Amino acid sequence: xxxxxxxxxxxxxxxxxxxxxxxxxxxxxxxxxxxxxxxxxxxxxxxxxxxxxxxxxxxxxxxxxxxxxxxxxxxxxxxxxxxxxxxxxxxxxxxxxxxxxxxxxxxxxxxxxxxxxxxxxxxxxxxxxxxxxxxxxxxxxxxxxxxxxxxxxxxxxxxxxxxxxxxxxxxxxxxxxxxxxxxxxxxxxxxxxxxxxxxxxxxxxxxxxxxxxxxxxxxxxxx
Numbered sequence: 001x002x003x004x005x006x007x008x009x010x011x012x013x014x015x016x017x018x019x020x021x022x023x024x025x026x027x028x029x030x031x032x033x034x035x036x037x038x039x040x041x042x043x044x045x046x047x048x049x050x051x052x053x054x055x056x057x058x059x060x061x062x063x064x065x066x067x068x069x070x071x072x073x074x075x076x077x078x079x080x081x082x083x084x085x086x087x088x089x090x091x092x093x094x095x096x097x098x099x100x101x102x103x104x105x106x107x108x109x110x111x112x113x114x115x116x117x118x119x120x121x122x123x124x125x126x127x128x129x130x131x132x133x134x135x136x137x138x139x140x141x142x143x144x145x146x147x148x149x150x151x152x153x154x155x156x157x158x159x160x161x162x163x164x165x166x167x168x169x170x171x172x173x174x175x176x177x178x179x180x181x182x183x184x185x186x187x188x189x190x191x192x193x194x195x196x197x198x199x200x201x202x203x204x205x206x207x208x209x210x211x212x213x214x215x216x217x218x219x220x221x222x223x
Contacts, residue, residue: 001017001020001061001062001063001064002020002062003019003020003023003024005023006019006020006022006023007023007026008026009022009023009026014068015063015068016063017062017063017064017065018064018065018068018069020062020064021064021068021069022069032052036050045096046096046097048095049093049094049095049098049121050092050093050094050095051091051092051093051114052091052092052093052094053089053090053091053092053111054089054090055089055111056079056080056086056087056089057071057072057075057077057078057079057081057084057085057086057087057088057089058071058072058078058079058085059078059079060078060079066078072085074189074190075088075189075190075191076190076191076192077191080154080156080157081160082152082154082160082161082162082171083171083191084169084185084189084191087152087162088108091109093138095138098138098139099138099139100141103141105137105141107134107137107144108150108164109134109137110131110150111131112129112130112131113131113132113133113134114131115127115129115131116129116131116132116133116134117131117133117134117135117138119133120133120135121135132148149163149164149165149209150163150164150165151163151164151210151213158173158174158175158176159174159175160172160173160174161210161213163206163209163210164185165206165209167184167185167186167187168182168183168184168185168199168202168206169182169183169185169191170182170196170203170206170207170210171183172210180196180203180207181194181196182194182195182196182199182202182203182206183195
């Protein structure tokens with residue numbers, strides 16, 4: 001929204017926020033290209049591992065509308081949501097000669113896994129954290145990081161929690177008089193069918209896991 005010029009997008013029949021949005025995306029593309037070119041110039045391109053990702057799903061700020069470029073595709077939600085549109089982002093990894101180009105891995109991983117992975121790469125002991133190394137998954141697509149539970153919480157807009165276990169995601173909306181939603185994110189990738197009434201036993205198990213999470217010092221969540 002504060003892009004000083006729109007470059008090749010200036011003549012597009014788009015709202016100004018969308019011209020700015022496109023300009024910033026192109027700037028990212030261009031700067032990644034500059035980094036890759038520099039690695040080649042320094043002759044370390046084949047010995048450099050690159051991770052590229054985003055910290056959240058598409059935003060809707062400064063007048064930008066995520067629907068304009070269909071930024072979340074068939075995923076529901078955006079930045080600050082705990083639906084997959086808000087928390088699920090692609091991770092692109094480039095390692096010439098080690099990782100096969102164009103390979104797609106469907107395993108779900110998290111940013112917490114980056115530190116253990118990098119430590120694994122240099123044969124160093126990772127500091128205590130809740131991540132696991134995904135080096136084996138990067139090296140061999142047949143190796144999975146295994147099933148695990150993932151947890152999110154968001155303090156704004158009344159508070160939100162979510163827990164994902166295998167194909168099931170339970171979302172809690174609000175601290176006072178909370179509303180719970182249950183989705184099968186494999187069969188319903190757009191999270192449009194709340195099936196909590198159909199699978200109360202699964203919801204109950206995931207609720208207990210949420211309740212087992214320690215209170216924060218701020219007392220943000222008290223179950």
